[in-house]
Amino acid sequence: MEGDKALNFRIIAKCPKTRARSSHLTLAATSPYGTQTLVKTPVFMPVGTNGTLKGLLPEQIETCGCNMMLSNTYHLASRPGSKIVVAAGGLHKFMNWKNGLLTDSGGFQMVSLSKLMKLDENGVIFTSPYDDSVETTLTPEGATAIQHEIGANIIMQLDDVISSTHSDHDRFVEATHRTIRWYDRCKTQHNGYEAKQNLFPIVQGGLDPELRAFCAQEIAARDPPGIAIGGLSGGECKSDFIKMVACSTENLPENKPRYLMGVGFAVDLILCSALGVDMFDCVYPTRTARFGCALVGLGIKINLKWAVFQNDTSVIEPGCDCYACVNNHKRSMINHLLKKRNTIACHLISQHNVRFQMRFMNKIKDAIASGDLPKLILQTLDQHYKTREDYPDWVLTALEILKIEA
Amino acid sequence: MQFSQMKNGRNVRHGFIKFPTDSPRENLTTCFSLPLCLQYTKDGFVPHLTWDLLKHVPDNSAPALIPLCSMYDLIPTLQSSGQKLSDFISSDFNRQIFLTDQDVLVKRRQGFNSSDFIPIWTESGRKNIYPTDLLNCVNVFKPDAYRLLADGETNKESSNKRLDKSVHNTAQLTKKSFNIEGQSCKIKPVFGSIVGGWNLKQRLISIEHLKSYDVDGYIIDGLLAEDLLNESTDTKENLNALITYICSHLPLNKPRALFGPLKPERVADAVSAGIDIFDSSYCSYLTSIHTALVLQSKAFPFEATSKLLNLADDSFKHDFTVIEKDCCCYTCFKGFTRAYLNHLINVKEMLGSILINLHNLYVYYDFFNQISYLTH
Structure with a gap:
């Protein structure tokens, strides 16, 4: 690691045809328990909400080829509580995970899970979903301090989250400016932690390209170690989403990792990678596994509960190198376990799906290096849509921005 | 099946048991020292664990105890695949299989037993398993050992009439199992069950009946999980006396099994009383109550x-x-x-x-x- 930095970002290949890049992202250890972690981007980070990735042992997560995962501050702060995580020696030690960790600020869950009471310049006041009578105030300083206690390698600023489908433009302007001010407050709070943990600001700006560009430039001027693209994946139409991703990456510095929050479908991953995003996270692969769905090919979903798999003795995906497939766990056996509501089915499909995401990101990395990313994009789209006439508008918009001919 | 046992200075049986195998896999363990603890499973897996994780458990690849009720729905699939169950589960399963009918940890509804069949509960509801059905299952699953059908659904409160019925039903089921046309229980090794609840007289009748059949080992049935887990001194002493009594009436040259959740102290008592084979269901029971x-x-x-x-x-x-x-x-x-x-x-x-x-x-x-x- 260079000097007193907690993050080193080195681009190792650039796609000659799109904005995609692949890089080596090195994270310093945040505690004696963690180790320095080399993350190869574009990277998908699975989500271990409660300080555990849905039924997988840390060594099984590593076996999937994953060395960077996410955990949710809001959940950890509610249960077991950040004081317990500190007393345990930080989240790495508590959950026995020595590799990379990223925590969100808790702002998103605050809006989605809690009863939001009041939001002003100071912070947000909300009530706990576990106890209605308890009111909590979360300030930018507080959100940062909790994340210092948890001790992840990458932590997020508290942002002023509003739904991207909100109709009041003035509210977006206010939220964008406030998010920048809150970043400054988080940064002040982060003083002294820069050599261990990386505080990422978040680009807001709703669906207004000018506001987004302004926010991106303001934030970049403050020289953060990396930057998150936020305020999306909140129900806006996909065309708006992809335009805003493009607009954000266009206005962000080349030499910093860019993290797009809450994205995990194959088509979204490859198109956003092409637009220059380096990091993604989503609950999708592990959540869909709990419903019996496995990911195959270039991101096609099959539901192993379906009766067609009852006598299917092939593995989830022939040729896959995940634990479940290598050890010949048959679709019919998983179908049987799902019918019995046996959690082993979930363990097997989760391992396959996490491995699937890693393999898919590896394909993207290889394609970036070889200059074949446009080809891989079209192959992926071919699997997801019957004909090119079936491409949805947002995909066409993305292809247009990327100057890829369908 | 090979079984060798002798008594040591402590008057405890020890020795080894070897289940024959027709398709020897590389690294497949087939010889086990006594006492042997089978791996309790549900739906083909130790609860919560994929088979690779068993490398962290010093079980010497003990055979899996697989209850028919948890696998019954897989029969058509296995038939169409032509594979035996131990090859079907996963390639890292790599152990032998002991097939029983009921799951020792599942509390079952009473009143469905008869001298013709035993009831099991599957995803599609209750299925009555006749001796011929069991034989078909054995032909499909190809376990390395299995037990004959028996009516062991008795607890401490069971009436004499119920115990009588349980001994009678089991005798009839055994007889019918050995009289299946053309088959006559040639598939080996097969374990017979001693029933009769907590009544010594009934137990003796059950033992005497079973002695006339060529079984390879004995299972002490007729004790439900709730009684095995009962902590009262009275139950503990009675259980010990009961097992000692039963074992003293069984031939020395055949293995005796007692399945169900037993805490280590009970296992030690049962080993002293002459039991050779157990299972790990106690662990899953404890885990299910976060213990x-x-x-x-x-x-x-x-x-x-x-x-x-x-x-x-x-x-x-x-x-x-x-x-x-x-x-x-x-x-x-x-x-x-x-x-x-x-x-x-x-x-x-x-x-x-x-x-x-x-x-x-x-x-x-x-x-x-x-x-x-x-x-x-």
Whole structure:
């Protein structure tokens, strides 16, 4: 690691045809328990909400080829509580995970899970979903301090989250400016932690390209170690989403990792990678596994509960190198376990799906290096849509921005 | 099946058991020292654990105890695949299979037993299994050992009339099993069941009846999980007396099995009484109630006392020690703390059960290995 930095970002290949890049992202250890972690981007980070990735042992997560995962501050702060995580020696030690960790600020869950009471310049006041009578105030300083206690390698600023489908433009302007001010407050709070943990600001700006560009430039001027693209994946139409991703990456510095929050479908991953995003996270692969769905090919979903798999003795995906497939766990056996509501089915499909995401990101990395990313994009789209006439508008918009001919 | 046993200075049976196998896989363990503890399974897996994780449990690849009720729905699939069950589950399963009909941890509805069939509950409801059905299942699953149908659905409160019925039903089921046209139970090894609840007289009738059939081993049936787990001194002493009595009437040259959740102290008693084969269902039972097993004076298994830690208890919230200091199980050795396990239980995360079961199985099998070491 260079000097007193907690993050080193080195681009190792650039796609000659799109904005995609692949890089080596090195994270310093945040505690004696963690180790320095080399993350190869574009990277998908699975989500271990409660300080555990849905039924997988840390060594099984590593076996999937994953060395960077996410955990949710809001959940950890509610249960077991950040004081317990500190007393345990930080989240790495508590959950026995020595590799990379990223925590969100808790702002998103605050809006989605809690009863939001009041939001002003100071912070947000909300009530706990576990106890209605308890009111909590979360300030930018507080959100940062909790994340210092948890001790992840990458932590997020508290942002002023509003739904991207909100109709009041003035509210977006206010939220964008406030998010920048809150970043400054988080940064002040982060003083002294820069050599261990990386505080990422978040680009807001709703669906207004000018506001987004302004926010991106303001934030970049403050020289953060990396930057998150936020305020999306909140129900806006996909065309708006992809335009805003493009607009954000266009206005962000080349030499910093860019993290797009809450994205995990194959088509979204490859198109956003092409637009220059380096990091993604989503609950999708592990959540869909709990419903019996496995990911195959270039991101096609099959539901192993379906009766067609009852006598299917092939593995989830022939040729896959995940634990479940290598050890010949048959679709019919998983179908049987799902019918019995046996959690082993979930363990097997989760391992396959996490491995699937890693393999898919590896394909993207290889394609970036070889200059074949446009080809891989079209192959992926071919699997997801019957004909090119079936491409949805947002995909066409993305292809247009990327100057890829369908 | 080969079975060899003798008594040592402590008057405890020891020896080995070897289940024959028609398709010897590389590295497949087939010879086991006594007492043997089978791996309790549900739907073909040890609860919460994929088979690779069993590398962390010192069970010497003990055969899996597979209840028919958890696999019955797979029969058409297996028939169409033409594979035997042990090859079908997964390639890292790599162990032998002991097939029984009921799951020892599942409480069953009473009143459906008869002298023609036994009821099992599957995903598609109740199925009546006749002796011919069992034989068909054995032909499809190809287990390495199995048990004949028996009516062992009796508990401590069962009336004399019910016990009478259970002994009669079992006798009839055994007789019918041996009289299936063209087959006559040639598939070996096969275990017969001793029923009769807590009544010594009924047990004796059951033993006498079974002696006229060519079975390879005996299962002491007719004891339900709730009675095996009963902590009262009275039950404990009666159970010990009952098992001792039954074993004293069984031929010495055949193995005796007792399936169901037994705490280590009961296992030690049962080994002294003459039982050779057990199963690991006690671990899964404890795990299901978020409880970890800790054994004191492990080096002297016959004097060992078990202590239970309910990890869901609030007192573990701030406890950053492992379940048991110096324990070599995966969970303790890797440093997963009581506080972390308590958190996983609180937020209902599946990893909690995985880690607790790995610990429990380690302690239980380590205990069996100590007994076996001491008696040889």
